[in-house]
Amino acid sequence: MSKRSDPRLIERVLRGEHAAASRALSLVIDEAPEADALSKAFFPKSGSAQKIGVCGPPGAGKSSLTSRLVAHYRKQKLKIGILAVDPSSPISGGAFLGDRLRIQEHAMDPGVFIRSLANRGMIGGVSYTIFGAMHVLEAWGCDKIIVETVGTGQDEVEIGKVADTIVYVTTPSMGDEIQAMKAGVMEIGDIFVVNKSDLHGSDKALSDLRSAMSLGRTHEAKPWEPPVLGTSALTGKGVDELGKALDDHWTHLKKSEEGRRRLREQHKEELSLYISRRVYRSALDKISDRNLDDLVEHKIDPASLGTKILKK
Amino acid sequence: MESKPFRVLIAKPGLDGHDRGAKVIVRALRDAGFEVIYTGIRQTPEMIAQTALQEDVDAVGLSLLSGAHMTLFPQITKLLKDRGLKDVLVFGGGIIPDEDVAKLKKKGIDQVFGPGTPLTTIVDYLNSRLPSVKKK
Structure with missing residues (x-):
């Protein structure tokens, strides 16, 4: 444990050093004795970055879309952190962390920090230490933090208490509007994305999703109506529009009471x-x-x- | 308290696309309780070192079948050292002639596993080597 402690670790993270952020992330994720001190030092920076939760079924293209989104943000010179969560084996405790493979083109970019996390037994798409990990990346200077959840089923809504903006990613072949009417993940999305829109059936999927969303509409306009967008991580189509929707939602959170309400929810969950x-x-x-x-x-x-x- | 799993990066440097061996290792280590990161084929030494740094791995396993190991493996161990990753265990596998193994070991490759190595040998090697490396 001795070699891991560095009295200057906190200041090195705040200065934006990759190696320091990496070590701090490990201490937090492993729930090491030093983690509390780090959490205390980094907490004042919390809330500065937009935390974007990307969720959806396995194979919907969450990682590939994340990679496109990173490229979009890097054009604006924003600093990006990515926490990619994959499942731990309930049998061996091991994990295959494969999200990074799709994002690896950004590995050498000094303005991007990618960390793969195993959920280590937590159900709901994230890990127990996700908040601590986000605090490290906020302190490292991220403008946006993308949390890519474990590819989930229908009711893993934990990410809704972790991130500011939830992007729900699905594909043209995930079923009709009846699927979209079900409770669970469909209720927590702030932005809905039909990825792989280069495939056959994407127009129908988009309109099914839009009509399912409209069922819950009342005459009073809500301050935020979740948009339904088509993207293709393969070609890059629709990624700029997704970036714009994410910016709009962030502005909405800052301008309305909703931003503060969500922060309170997040802190309650962390606590x-x-x-x-x-x-x-x-x-x-x-x-x-x-x-x-x-x-x-x-x-x-x-x-x-x-x-x-x-x-x- | 439960102990934390070791983290291992399995990487394929260079241009060969034969990644079945790497995937078999990934699967075996996952089933043996390791957290394994695999970044796909055609990785540069810089990408591998940077990934090892960001993922704070305990070990890096390099798989190479194209014959470029004498060039690429030492570059990777050097880049790891340059980034301050002195306690990362580096091991290799693939088509590596016996006469090269000793030279690679001098360049910081801890162990080389040839074709036909039983998976349990690699798992046992990591389980026995990693605790001592990390304590230093």
Whole structure:
């Protein structure tokens, strides 16, 4: 652990050093003892960058679209951080982190920082330490942070409490408007994207999605109506429009109460993750072999034992 | 407390596109509990070093079948050192003649695995080498 601690780490991250940011990310992600000090030092910078959550089913093109978006932002000289989350194996604990492969063309760009994360057992598309990781990238100087979630199914909405703007990515072959009417991820999107719009059926997919969205419309115009856009990560078509929609949403958040409301939600989620991780880990450390034997022999029940352990 | 998984970058430098071997290694390491990053074919030494830095990996595995290992492997170990990544374990595999292995080891390649190496050999190697390298 000694070689990992560097008294100047915080200031080196703030100065924008890649190596320092990388080390700080590891300390935070591994929940090392130094993580609390880092979190404290970096928190004042939080809220400065637009945190963009990219979610959608596996294979929709989230990584490829992210790569296009990075190129779009780099034309504007914005500094970009990418946190790409992929699933950990529930069996081995290992992971294959493959999102980076699609974004790798930006590897040598000094204004881009890419980090692959394994979700390490957290369901919902992100990892327990996602907030800490975002704080490091905010301190490193990012203007935009793109969080690419685990390719998810229908109800992994955790990203909605993590990012400022949620981009839901789907493809022309993901089903009709009935799919788009279901509860879950379809409710948290701020921008909907039908990617792979170079493929057959994209017009129908766009209109299905738009008509499903319009079912929830009332006569009063909402301050933000989620746009439905067509993109092709393959050709780059529609990426500028997506960039514009993201800018519009960021402006909307800053101008309305919604921005503050979302920040409060995010901080609440960060706090509750922190507390539950701390309680969970310290409680689990207290479980002894004796406790387990007692359970097997029915000397005590899990509820009574659990209460006792939490009181210890 | 649960221990954190080791992170390994599997990289294919140079121009050969034969990545089945690399993918087999990726899969074996994933199943052995490693977090594995794979960046695809045709990576430059600079891209590999920069990826190792941003991902803060514990080890880099290089796969090469084109014969350019004597040029590319030492470039990569040098670039890693230039970036301050002195404690990253570098190992290689692919079509590497025996007479080159000793020379590569002098250039910072810790171990070379030839065709037919059992996957468990590589997993055991990482599990035994990594804890000692990281403690330094």
